Amino acid sequence: MDEGLGKAYLARYGKGTKGSGWYSFDDHGVHFIGLVNVVDLKAGGLGRLGSEQLAWLADDLKDKSTSMPIVVFAHIPLWTVYADWGWGTDGLQALALLKRFGSVTVLNGHIHQIVQKVEGNMTFHTARSTAFPQPAPGTAPSPGPMTVPAEQLRSVLGIASVEVRTGDKPLAITDTPLAG
Amino acid sequence: MLAGLAVLLSNAAAFAADAEVKIANFTFDPPTLTVPVGTTVTWTNGDDIAHVIKETDNRFRSGALNTGDTFSQTFTTAGTIEYFCAIHPRMTGKIVVTP
Numbered sequence: 410m411d412e413g414l415g416k417a418y419l420a421r422y423g424k425g426t427k428g429s430g431w432y433s434f435d436d437h438g439v440h441f442i443g444l445v446n447v448v449d450l451k452a453g454g455l456g457r458l459g460s461e462q463l464a465w466l467a468d469d470l471k472d473k474s475t476s477m478p479i480v481v482f483a484h485i486p487l488w489t490v491y492a493d494w495g496w497g498t499d500g501l502q503a504l505a506l507l508k509r510f511g512s513v514t515v516l517n518g519h520i521h522q523i524v525q526k527v528e529g530n531m532t533f534h535t536a537r538s539t540a541f542p543q544p545a546p547g548t549a550p551s552p553g554p555m556t557v558p559a560e561q562l563r564s565v566l567g568i569a570s571v572e573v574r575t576g577d578k579p580l581a582i583t584d585t586p587l588a589g
Numbered sequence: 590m591l592a593g594l595a596v597l598l599s600n601a602a603a604f605a606a607d608a609e610v611k612i613a614n615f616t617f618d619p620p621t622l623t624v625p626v627g628t629t630v631t632w633t634n635g636d637d638i639a640h641v642i643k644e645t646d647n648r649f650r651s652g653a654l655n656t657g658d659t660f661s662q663t664f665t666t667a668g669t670i671e672y673f674c675a676i677h678p679r680m681t682g683k684i685v686v687t688p
């Protein structure tokens with residue numbers, strides 16, 4: 410673990426990022442935003458973005474068209490999955506800033522299991538881990554690593570990937586010309 | 590002879606015994622530990638995952654404690670010290686240091 414509060418990590422993987430490592434970029438007309446909600450956490454609390462990062466986010470989004478698809482990623486879920494275990498982020502302002510966009514996809518980790526949720530135009534996804542599984546919210550005394558029989562382990566570990574898949578079903582609305 | 594023994598005993602009391610906090614299952618055990626001034630408290634991480642002990646106002650902070658790692662702190666003034674895990678901030682604990 411980096412005792413310099415992320416300095417060595419950022420020097421290696423975070424060149425050109427802001428603050429504790431947040432950044433954004435555009436690709437194929439999509440705006441991608443990487444947020445950091447794991448730095449300077451407070452006792453008893455959730456993930457934390459901090460005022461400097463929130464100000465940066467507001468500025469980053471201010472000139473973006475609402476029709477631009479947005480993809481946001483951060484370690485701890487940006488919405489509250491289970492506050493008792495700290496599975497959420499003190500980030501309502503961030504979600505408020507994203508509300509006006511037509512398509513927002515939020516990708517998170519931290520909880521080592523899949524939870525999905527749709528709220529308005531925002532879709533939230535968490536992912537499995539390759540390290541160890543964790544219990545479903547509230548089903549164990551603590552969120553510590555979950556021990557499963559060895560032969561089941563690989564079924565509760567995993568990675569998340571995003572790909573474009575062309576559907577084979579026609580859309581519900583079909584347009585037919587009168588002739589030709 | 591008896592007076593000498595009494596002095597020895599009170600000296601022994603002034604050198605407080607060391608105390609321990611175990612970290613297991615994302616919990617500090619005991620969550621509140623009461624010790625006399627001068628006690629050295631040692632935390633031992635019994636989890637398979639790293640934890641970091643941090644005093645709420647950052648007056649002390651352990652490095653990352655991997656499985657089996659320990660961190661010690663001697664408390665020389667009375668008062669209540671609150672701490673938490675800097676990686677898993679829902680984990681909180683208290684040391685009550687009595688005069």
Ligand SMILES: [Cu+2]
Pocket residue numbers: 639640641674675676677680
């Ligand atoms: Cu921890």
